[in-house]
């Protein structure tokens with residue numbers, strides 16, 4: 001079965017779908033720099049491919065992805081588009097409210113922009129649940145790969161790292177320019193460990209300034225954190241298959 005994409009349906013198709021199902025997946029990504037080797041759409045592509053593969057196997061409808069996220073720090077590099085966090089909340093809430101008016105009741109927001117997007121997705125989700133009586137879950141790949149993370153052998157997780165680069169190499173190899181990839185491994189920092197596998201106490205995430213990231217570009221030649229040269233399509237496949245399986249389990253959980 002092909003993935004069921006909202007933008008490819010006519011309205012009677014959606015009406016028929018609503019006769020038998022009230023679940024829908026909303027991919028939420030970003031358009032932001034991912035180093036000299038990966039496309040600006042990285043975060044949106046990874047969320048689309050997980051959503052589409054889960055749709056193929058479950059028959060659950062997928063909305064068009066939200067291509068813009070909150071990316072003020074990545075404005076250091078050309079092409080990045082950032083929207084204000086409050087705009088992101090409003091767009092997601094309005095999309096859910098529109099769909100709820102048609103009869104959708106269960107929403108799975110698949111996040112491709114990691115920690116940076118999560119608070120705003122939570123605010124939108126809480127509001128629509130309270131206001132509309134619908135159910136919203138947030139599916140974040142970093143949280144949803146905990147069970148395999150230790151075995152994946154990923155190098156440090158940051159930005160345009162081994163993990164997201166492996167995923168892209170598996171699903172969108174034609175968009176990758178790995179000859180331009182250069183590692184920028186994390187130096188250990190006191191009280192700051194973004195990688196969820198790290199057991200140490202950590203301060204919560206606050207994006208750096210665009211000026212700070214520009215300094216990283218001046219110092220290292222790129223605006224990434226991690227080891228993209230360690231990425232392989234094989235690791236990407238294992239990670240992707242786990243996420244798709246987990247997303248299907250979440251969709252099953254929401255069935256009734």
Ligand SMILES: [Zn+2]
Pocket residue numbers: 034042043112113159160164
């Ligand atoms: Zn990313």
